Amino acid sequence: MARNVSEIIVETIEQAGAKRIWGIVGDTINHFTDAVRTSSLRWMHVRHEEVAGFAAGGEAYATGELAVCAGTCGPGSLHFVNGIFESHRNKAPVLLIASDVARSEAGLGFPQEVDQRRIYEQCSVFCEYISHPDQARRITTMAAQAALTQGGVAVVIVNGDMFRETGKDELAWSVHRPVPHVRPSNADLDRLAQMIDETDKVTIYAGIGARGAGREVAALAQRLQAPLAHTSRAKEFIEPDNPNNVGMTGILGNKAGMQAIDDCELMLCLGSDFAYTQFWPQQAKVVQIDIDPTRLGRRAPVHMGLLGDVRATVEALLDRVAQKQDDSHLQAALKQWQADQETYEDRASEKDEDLMHPQFVAQMLDRLAADDAAFTGDGGSPMVWGLRHIRATGARSFLFSLMHGTMANAYPQAMGIAAAQPDRQVLALCGDGGLTMLLGDILTLRQEKLPVKLLVFNNGSLAFVEMEQRVEGLVDAYTGLDNPDFAALAQACGIAGHKATSAADLEAAMTAWLAEDGPALLDVPVNRMELVMPPEIEAGQVASTALFGARAVMDGRIKEVVSLLRDNFLR
Known part of the structure; x- marks a missing residue:
């Protein structure tokens, strides 16, 4: 026919x-x-x-x-x-x-x-x-x-x-999915192994290209007594059960990851294109390994660029390198990583009577969410709080807009995950700006019966843009959002709507929200004055923020300036 x-x-x-x-x-x-x-x-x-x-x-x-x-x-x-x-x-x-x-x-x-x-x-x-x-x-x-x-x-x-149109359909065309085993040549691996053995301070930096190779990369780090820093996209598979993990680097990262790279003599860059070159090591030699040869040395110069799948390459390299005994470089990075975690914990534990710190909300979600939950996050501050305060367990997954940097991605991407994995807890960390940009598809959650849970970080602003303006010394403008009652709006759209009005009732509200059988939304008012602090604050950033403060005071916004200083610089 x-x-x-x-x-x-x-x-x-x-x-x-x-x-x-x-x-x-x-x-x-x-x-x-x-x-x-x-x-x-x-x-x-x-x-x-x-x-x-x-x-x-x-x-x-x-x-x-x-x-x-x-x-x-x-x-x-x-x-x-x-x-x-x-x-x-x-x-x-x-x-x-x-x-x-x-x-x-x-x-x-x-x-x-x-x-x-x-x-x-x-x-x-x-x-x-x-x-x-x-x-x-x-x-x-x-x-x-x-x-x-x-x-x-x-x-x-x-x-x-x-x-x-009808046409001839006589040949059996079909999709082929080969799985090649790609690694550098033996000569290149021997040369790399010699470089590693002759170097005391080695740091490993792993990116999304190491997906599926978490165990192998961690084993190499232990063999080399190397701190293992990672990109934001690699958190899911590098962080869990990894004694050498020292967190992220880059603009969303922490001090330990940054210092581990700054202080090393040799950095192994595994499956990462290293977008933020201001965090590139200044003195160390860099070896980059990637499955795509066009990425080798694309964004920053490298001493050796090798073509290979990370897992296959590391497996071949493990047998070629000697066990290092000196762990001083690793211990220094782990000490700083512990301090970084304590800082995150301190920020998350602070509560206000009326508004909550977003870190506190993210950490509460980390505690209450399933160990195999799937997390998505809107580009902007929800992404940061998720990456910094929600733990990777090995079974959890994370999808944030880290390459394209878009708004409004969180709950639409969560819809796709929930459709494919209906028995999994799927949690979308939404900004109030991101949510409202594509608000109409809340109706799709109901119509297609997708049990996505939406957590709204409701600060009444385009917070990440507001932060950028302030750090540049500008008075923030055009970032305010006049939001509806999101819980009531969700209910009007036929999905469960919950609201937490204070830190004291957050746990109960979040527990009830997570327990809903179908799609549900939790509206949480969070502190608008919260800055996303980089791993290290530069003098220019402090000066620019001070300039914002002076301009804002002249505009009659002294309460906002006091709140900004109290919540970000005086604690």
Whole structure:
């Protein structure tokens, strides 16, 4: 029986392992969604296509399997762009079916026509039109294979009238997923081992490229008596059960991680592109190991750049390096790490009668959440409190917008995780600005019965932007938010709404919120004056903050200045 392009694409997606498609129906994909209707795929009906891009990315990142989203031409496809950029930068294997106007209208300035290829080529590993019905299975297979093997978004563009066309479907195109064993040559490994053996102070810095290699990297750190610092994205698998862990470095990091890098003689950079070069070691030699050769020495100079999968490379290196005996470099870093943790604990334990410190809220969540919970967080301050105050257990997962730095990602990404892992506790740390940016898809939580728990850090402001302005010596402007009663709003949308009004009732409110069977929202008022403090405060930052204080006082905002100083510099 002859089948049309829609049916062929749907069958190919099923065979590639996809379980659901996120999107909004409409004219140019109506024949495609009709084919979905009679398939095993579940259509996830969102209210905004950006949410579909985020949700598919969250699903794919959590599972490592293909996730799919689809939308109409013009505005529909354009709405996907930010969610697709976020998912692509997370290397999540996502397939986007982007429809276009009918071929008879292409190139004539027809309403809603946009150049899909030019838009998506910059945020995809594959982007191609199905130009003939006979290509449908082949192009879709190539796209799925690219997304799964290269890590990232693949885009298949289909003209609306093409979905109805029938074509030959005789060859058995299928997705291949090879698992290569890639490591440096023996000569390069021997050279690296000699460099390590001849160096006293070695620090290991691990990034997302070490995902799946946590045990091996920790074993190498113990062999070398090396402090093990990590990027924010590597927290999930480097922090647990690791006696050499000294926390994060970078702008969201802690002092121990920063000092471990500053004080070393040799840094092994494993699976990280090291975005913030102000934290790059000034004196040490650097060896960078990455599966992508284009990243070697891309952002800062290195003494040796080696191509290899982190796990395979470290396994081969372990047998080549000698056990180091001097642990003074490691112990100095661990002592500072203990001090960093005590500082975090002190900040989290402080309470106000009316408003709570966000650190206190995050630490309460850490204590009450399941040991295998999945956490997402909005770009901005919720991300910081989650990374600093919620422990990785080895079973917990974390997904924050650390590469794209977007707002409004937390609960849409949590939706994707919850759909793929329905028996797991999925917790979204939302800013009040991020939540309200894509507020409409709270309705999707109810409609699709996704038991996501939303924790709203409600400080009435775009807090991270406000902090940036103050640190630059500016009087913060245009950052205030006039928020609704989020708990009541959630209830009006058909999901459970809870509110904590003081530190004294937070535990009870959070316990009740976590106990809800379905989706639920917890609104928590937190201190607006809280700064995200970097690992080390520079004199220029203090001076700029003081300049803000002087300007704010002249504007009649003395209470805010007193609160800022009390909560961040005088404790």
